[in-house]
Amino acid sequence: MTLNNINNILVIKFKHIGDVLVTTPLFRNLRIHFPDARICASVIHNTVEMLSDNPDIDAIFPVNRRSGLWTQLRLIGELRRNRFDLVIDLSEGDRGAIVAFLTGSPCRLGYRRRRSKFMGRDLLFTDLMSSVDNDKHAVRYHLEPLRALGLPVKTEKMRLQWTDAVEEKVDRLLRERGLKEQPFVVVHPTSRWLFKSWTPEGNSAVIDFLRERCRLPVVVTCSDDPNELAVVKSIMHGVRVPVVDLAGQLTLKELASLIRKAVLFFGVDTAPMHIAAAVGTPVVALFGPSGDHMWGPWGHSHVVVSQPWDCRPCGRAGCNDSGSSRCLETIRAETVIDALSAKLRDLGFTPS
Template sequence: MVTIDPGDHAAAPATAPANPPCPTPPEPSLAPVDLLANYGDLIDLTQVQRVLVILLRHIGDVILTTPVFSVLQNRHPHLRIDALVNEGTEGMLADNPHINVVHVLRRQQLKQKGLWHRIHGEWRLLRQIRQARYNLAISLTGGERSTTLAFLARIPLFVSARGGNTLLGGWIHPVTHLVRHTGYRRHYVERHLDCLRHIGVHPTPEERRLQLYDGHAEQTRAEQLVQEMIRQGQEDGRFILYHPTSRWMFKAWPSACAAALVDRLATHPGLPVVLTASPDAREMAYIQGMQGRMQARVINLAGQLTLRELVAMIRRATLFVGVDSAPMHMAAAVGTPVVALFGPSSEWDWGPWCTHQQVVASTRHPCRPCNMDGCGGGKVSDCLTTLPVETVHQAILRLLEPLDPQGP
């Protein structure tokens, strides 16, 4: 077992070059748009007024799209840029100054109300999108639903990632610009930005950073929680935020290991551990299992924070510790240093983006990353469950050293 830091070439295994979190390629002698001026897939965005960016995935996926909006807006300030996302993920785009309107596909809510309500709800959404008269749609992950929507909304220019890009068995081809990815060790931030590169917009490394915005209510809630810590004896309000769970529990470390890690961190009283999780029953059961094994006291906020309150708390944290999950991407977006445990998923594709980091992953399992839901589909990942507590603890110490000379 080793600790892999994708941002540090010296710490990476010799068999694989490191993937820096914010790549800095040499400056080309000519601007990319000049080099590609004769290619037919470029779009003259000066002639485009309204853009719809589509990503019908999960919370973490939506966070990784945020550079797309800022790059488009910064390069072409005249554009009105809207988004279409799944219900429950829209909070990650709230207060984003680069987005005008966030359309929400309320898929689960409509399913619960029956077929007629689902048809009516999706038709109403389609009507809203048609009325907006978009000139350009960009589907960052492809798929039949976004392709169908772009076709029915009569959007003339449609950029789409590969997958589900034809309708009626291939008879209808709504996609005007098809983006192909390498599919190997390319971070999803870069894959999303490939949809812009394909049409002639080439972001600089500085433009590729994630962005999340807190509302006043969330900032106030976080400040109240930190002030409560100070009243309880934590003089400067510094803390480690530990989010050990994921919506996909096969990405989670055993609760006994998580509890043992908290006990080790508790030896440093100046840096308390704040424990968080979603209110999901499985995640709350995991937290209860941890508490039954821990000797140390923690500040337990599991199930008590909204997504945006969680973002505000992560922003205030000295360090974030967790697994491959949406909160890990939140930490990267707000610039909080991250220690992340990776098992079956790939740190090259999904690792913390553009922040100080230590990624802990097994090198004893040549099958990883397999992207399976546990070994053999059994919901338990050996490459993750066998990670030693001490390995994770040492990764935390290394990241804390420049932040806190006393260390835990």
């Protein structure tokens, strides 16, 4: 592949919120290597916040998987009219490969077929990269296009931006709750996939520990999904201490602003954990069936708590796809509190 006359670039990532956030170092590197190029992204519509306001990205083309055929054809037409010189597909599925092909770009770079049942998938690209390497963190895995293009990696730092209006709203929320001038911890106990969530009893014990023994206010967050809200309600019933409950009340950008102001983030393998790593807030995260080597919080200041079981990470939706993960549920509250205590001491907060 020649890099001459690369002036218009499209990066495709049809995956979830955290998966999109970990691609931001690629955009930063593309901007460094192609400072005058137009760099665009095409992502699922509910992940756009991970890339909006990012100065490395000139335009975003959102895709709604549930939209009708006419809407999707209109998107393809719009992408073709942009006449991209280079299209990079970071998705492993067939949809991204097909969209990359239909753009008509003369240079189409994608991962080699691994799980797809579509035998001709690789033929949709002009150049191929190695498929998933589970020994490599997702941030580095998504920098593989640079190596395929013969370009050096200049930075591995994630980037998440938001507006002054978002910052002002979060400042106001904290001020109204008496937290503007004091340290606090964000506890985000849920994931959209509940098999990645710890027990309500364990979370309640952690919140009591943070408030009673560390004298740190706790802000609890989750998405507005009814299942996640139900989990948080159960946790709240088990706590002995006052908690600032912002569950289901924040956008992703507002959550990012809140997390950046916190002294610590506690949670599970979920997009807000990656947000915490991106904004530089120390993380203590619990991992069960998913692999922390590839999907753990990016950076060196974080702590992962998991069970040393031979069966993990299995990458399944709970044990035998049951929706229940024993490797996560059996983590003892005392083990988690010990990890939190050690991290908080590093940060200058000594539990009583």
